[in-house]
Amino acid sequence: MRDLQDLNPNPLSKKDYFIVSSMLFGLFFGAGNLIFPIHLGQLAGSHWVLATVGFLVTAVLLPLLSVLAVSVTRSEGVYDIGKPLGPVFALAFMVLIHATIGPLFGTPRTATVPFTVGIQPMIPASWAHVGLLLFSAVFFGLAFLISFRESNIMTSVGKVLNPVFLLLLFSVFLLAFLNPMGHAAGQATTAAYKHASFFNGFLQGYNTMDALAGLAFGVTVVTAVRQLGKTKPSSNAKVTAKAGLFATSAIGFIYVVLIWIGATTLSTYRPSVDGGVAFNQLVTYYLGGFGHALLATLITVTCLTTAVGLVAAFAQDFHKHFSKVSYRTWLGFMCCASFVTANFGLDQIILWSTPMLMFLYPFAMVLILLSVFSPLFHRDPVVYGFVVGFTTVPALLDMVSAFPPVVSQSAFGQALTAFQHSVLPFANLGMDWVVPAAAGAVLGLGLHFLKPVFGRARQTTSEHD
Known part of the structure; x- marks a missing residue:
């Protein structure tokens, strides 16, 4: 059967590619992408380079391959990736992926991370539970409103939220480069990273969940590229692959910087319990009390972009395969379920x-x-x-x-x-x-x-x- 023809037969402009790449960047880069690399740097110490290589395999290369997998197979979601093994396996795999990056773990984490490392240090300890309840309610309420109209996803994520996040993040990078806490190459290394730094970095990359998210975001990305007039499957696949390469390359650069910064912090701090604490230490060191406010804003913005992508991908995929329930109903279910799970707290979610x-x-x-x-x-x-x-x-x-x-x-x-x-x-x-x-x-x-x-x-x- 012949491919459909593109509604837009002209090549996309650099601006169009930038928008799609920016959307992909915003969908991928969320809670774990900030906290796990900096924690990895603290654990690896002087072995941070080899640990970084391992981390980049599962946190950058694999997500890029997941986008390419969607492109090569002309898939529109997780279900199509597993389809060669039959509809039962494909459906089960889709449900497991969406449950993991969705209401059970990934999506609730997008609310608990910004609260735990950004908001909680600024409020009394006795307010923690109520504060998380109110913060997560507002957070997932915003995610629902942004995702309510599918056509708003690319505009909201690619054009508005993502540039704000990048501006805040690179301001922190600049301060770290101008006045580093120490030399990464001379820092102590934890026992696990002395002899297996590559493989431990490789496994740490799992925590970003980006390879799973890349499969789930397939339907969102394909839909966004279609809005640009690339309705022919082969054209859609080429645009998706090229935008994916740009987005994951930018993410890889940020990972390298975060891991390096994590290693330099060992001159001043001991290895933290998790990356959230490490990031909090970093920003406080350079910016003091103002750093907490900046940290809260930075992590909330980046996590909101990821939450928008996750709830939209969940609702789109489930509406496609369980069509009796509308997209907006699935969207509401996803946001409510994620709100409930988020209130168990970050430690339990990670555990x-x-x-x-x-x-x-x-x-x-x-x-x-x-x-x-x-x-x-x-x-x-x-x-x-x-x-x-x-x-x-x-x-x-x-x-x-x-x-x-x-x-x-x-x-x-x-x-x-x-x-x-x-x-x-x-x-x-x-x-x-x-x-x-x-x-x-x-x-x-x-x-x-x-x-x-x-x-x-x-x-x-x-x-x-």
Whole structure:
């Protein structure tokens, strides 16, 4: 079937590309993108360069590949990425991704991070619970209003909120460059980063959730590019891929600076409990009391842009597959559910999100790679089946090992962890899914390319008979 023709046959202008790239940047860059890199810098110390390389693989390269996966397969969301494995798997994968980056973990975090590190230090401790309740209510109320009309998403995120965030962020960078706290290369390194800094940085990149978000934002990005007149699937894919490259490159630059700054803070502060505390220390050091107000504004703006993208992507995808419920009803449900979860607090959200990320990320990585290279094997379900099937057991074992002590340190949890480390290579690095996935790829691709040989052999046999 021939592609539809573009409503706008002319090449997009630099301004159009900037708007789409800015929207993608704003959708990706949220709560975790600020707090986890700076914390990584504090943990890695003098080994910050190698840890940065590992972090960039999962926090920049993988999200870029997720955007390319949407482009290459001409998908419009998470469901289409998993479709070669059948509608049941595709729907289950979509629900799990949206639940993780949506109302269970990712979206509530966009409200709890700005409150915890920006607002809470400025109010009495006794007001913390009420303050979070009021802040999260206003926050998700704004996210709902901005996302209420789908056509407003690109305008609100790409043209308004995102430039404000960048202006505030680079003012902090300038101060850090002009008067660094110390030399990153001379700082102490925590034990975990002395011998496995790359792999620990790689795993820290999971916390950004951007690879999962890239798959979920597919429908939002495709819709926005269509509004620019690129309705032909191939044209839409090219614009999406090019804008994704610009956006993720900018994010990568910011990560490098944040990790470096995190390492320099060790001259003045001890490694913090989390990146939120580290960022708070950084801004307070340079700006004093005014820094708290700047921090609150900066993180609230960037987290609101991400929240808008997450709630819109959730509502668009669920309306598409459960069409009896309207987009705006799904949007309201998402905002209300995220508001409820946010009030459990940032610590609990991070604690329980880690196991789900350890389970989902291996699946996301193999599906992204399969999608990017799918033209080579025509999206053959056999290849997908072997790779995903062989990834399942390691992903489940990683999830159990990452649960809080009540599960991971139980007799059942310890037995599974012992089995995992004795049987699967690289389990101590959190990379035990790599060898099984590679084995599945070899078997699946082998069967795919041998099909014609078997077909010709059967044909020859039948002709002789």
